[in-house]
Structures are given as C-alpha cells and as structure tokens.
Amino acid sequence: MSIKAVIFDLDGTLLDTLGDLTGAVNAALRRRGYPLLTEEDVRQRLGNGVRRLIARSLPEGADDGLIDACLADFQAHYDAHLVERTHPYAGIPTVIEGMTRRGVRMAVLSNKYHAATCRLVAHYFPGQMAVTLGERPGVPRKPDPTSTREILRLLDAAPEEVLYVGDSDVDMQTARSAGVTAVGALWGFRSRESLVAAGAEHLVEAPEELITLLDRLQLDEACRAFEARGFTCTFCATAAQAADYLTTRCAGKSVAFGGSVTLDALGVYDALRDKADVHWHWKGDAGITSGDVYLTSANAVSAMGEIVNIDGTCNRVAGSLYGFDACYVVCGVNKLTPDLTSAMRRARTIAAPLNARRLGKRTPCAVDGKCHDCRSPERICRAMAVLMAPPARMRHYEIVLIGEELGY
Ligand code: SF4
Secondary structure, eight states: OOOOEEEEOSBTTTEEOHHHHHHHHHHHHHHTTOOOOOHHHHHHHOSSOHHHHHHHHSOTTOOHHHHHHHHHHHHHHHHHHTTSSOEEOTTHHHHHHHHHHTTOEEEEEEEEEHHHHHHHHHHHSTTTOSEEEEEOTTSOOTTSSHHHHHHHHHHTOOGGGEEEEESSHHHHHHHHHHTOEEEEETTSSSOHHHHHHTTOSEEESSTTHHHHHHHHHHHHHHHHHHHHTTOEEEEESSHHHHHHHHHHHHTTSEEEEOOOHHHHHHTHHHHHTTTSEEEOGGGTOOOOSSEEEEEEEOSEEETTSOEEEEESSOHHHHHHHSSEEEEEEEEEGGGEESSHHHHHHHIIIIIHHHHHHHTTOOSHHHHHSSOOOOOOTTOOOOEEEEEOSOOTTOSEEEEEEESSOOOO
16 A cells, blocks of 8 residues: 555654743743743653643642643643744654655644644644644544544545654554554654554654655555556666666667656766667757657656656657657656555646746746646646556556656
C-alpha cells in the first residue's frame, strides 16, 4: 500500500510550544504562590492533555476543585499568549511543502483542547491540514484510537495507507491501537527509548527525514506496482546516475526527446549528441514521430503504477504512447504520488501552473499558481494521458525513478 496521508501530533512534533505552555502553567501556579516550573519540568509532564499537565504541576494531593480552578487560569492565559514563543521546528515548513508537492494529505491530532489546537494550526499551517482534531468533550483522547479512526474516515484512507508522526509514547500507542504506522520524532519531548518501548516502527532524527522515509516507502511500493503492470522500473539514487544510465541505454539509437525540465537538467541530450541520432525541438532540432527511443518525463507517477502527463501541443503525450520501439519515462521523486487521484491532482494543480509560468503564458494559473480550469487561448493543459500499462506496440517501456527532486 502506498502512503496517502500523514497524521501529525502537534506539541513537540510540528510545533515547539514549550515556552508558551510553561508561561501558562506558571501563570496559574504564581497566582496561588506555588513554586514555578522550568520548561524542562513542563516537558516531563506533557502528553496526556492539559488537565493532566495541570494536575502533575500542582503539589501532591491537589483536589479536583483546585485542578479545575488552575486549569481555567491556564486556559485564560494560554488563549491570550499561545503564539508568542511557539514556533514550528526547523525543517517542518519544508516537510509540509514536500508532502503537499507529493500529493500526500496531512492532518493534526492533538491531546490539547480542540479550540487551541485549531487556532495554532490555522496560525502556523493555514490551509495545509485537511483535518485538525484536538481534545473534545465526550471523545476519548489519545492513545484511544477513536479520533485517529475519525481522521482516516474523513481522509478516506485505510490504516496501512497512513503514517502517524509523534514525539511521545502516547502517540506511538495511538498509532498502534489504530493500526497505522508509528513514526517516532526524536526532536520532541521524549526519548528514543520511550518511543521504541511504546511501539515506534520508524524513528526520524530530524523533520526532513520524514520526506526521505516517505519517499523510500513510496518508491518501493511504486517499483513493485510498475513491474506488476508490465513496465520495467529502475531506481537511480542521483540525477547523475540516471543520466549515465540513460546515455548508456540510448547510445547508437535514434532518440527523440519530449519537452522536459527534468531531461534538460540531466544533460542527456548533450551527452548523447556524439553517441546517438538525437532529436529535440527544445534544442532547435526537427522532431521525429517514430524511431528507436522516446525519452520523456511525467507530470506525476502514482505509487500504484500509473503515469500521468498533461500536454498542450500533445507531441509529448503522443510520443509516449505510439511510434517508438521503446520509451523511458524519467521522474524525480517529487512527482511520486500515492494514487491516481493525487497524481492527476498534482499534474493539474502543481505541474501545469508551474509550466505555464515557465513558458510565460497569459493564463490565470501563471498569475496565482492555481488552476482555474480556464478557457484561455494560451491554455497549456489540453490533454491528460494516464498510462496504466505499456502500450501494445512498444517493445520496451521503462520508468526511471530518481531519488532526487527534479522538474515540476
Ligand atoms: S486549465 Fe488553465 S488555469 Fe488550469 S492549469 Fe491549465 S492553463 Fe492553467
């Protein structure tokens, strides 16, 4: 199964909230003359909701009435100051952007009360989370799986299609109880040992490693899926390896290139000039519509083994379907999406607007980066091809996946 969605814990995973939480706890303690806590003290008391945080912060023997009164003071202070010292961990914005570009949907599940959770997400990640749930009256909090299952339903995702990323033993227990993959974040509030003991299946030292982990899981899945459909699938860790591989495979042949920022970046055309009969309209050559090899990229490939391309002139779509003995589709890992729906969405909402801007088209997407399904005479997306299996008349069809981000 490919990964369609990631659920994040909030405090200690996406956001470093320790400063503002400590300020609010100490506001409640100060009012009653109790000893104040350090950020480290508060860190040790987190993970089971705000009421437990307050209960653990008061002197032993505090009754429910005192806890409730302090909780009210905490919330009043926190609501007024919750975005003062809080900030996303370094690397988190890159992760959010990387997940978005890969068509992976995201959600937040926190044991912080729902109103504050929503405010923080709206402030730091506006429009980026498909679902946000905090602690709500009448709903058991983590590690109970109820809210995780609610998110799966809202995202239309099966447990095996979801990663749960959190920094605490409660998060790992939550993931395991809901049957989703538990990923322990080591930059947060808990130790490696406690995450492993609670069932972490993967550990990441820094936020950016989440993208690496996601890509590894998706690439493995995608290669299996492509091969099952009859494609050949090759993985190259770097762009340089891919360029060498393609140059070797194409030497001595007649080779046509589809318009592709990825192929341009690889430098395959120049590498083949003395080794093959190359044709690329981007380099001023006359194009050919038949020959030994067609080299192209894709706007998206799905981890289910489908290739999606949008075209305006439609020469690239045509060459990738008919007229050549073999076709190689070269694709950076940033174009790998969980399924066909997200691949088509990526082609339409990410690749096409970026290409319209690159080409200087006067389309609405070139202005604001969003697709408006325009009727512009300069519209660049006029056909969308979804390749589900190698075309019958092609002898060899290969997808070359590259472990680097390339092209749009
Ligand atoms: S339909 Fe128009 S607005 Fe949408 S991506 Fe294509 S050119 Fe841009």
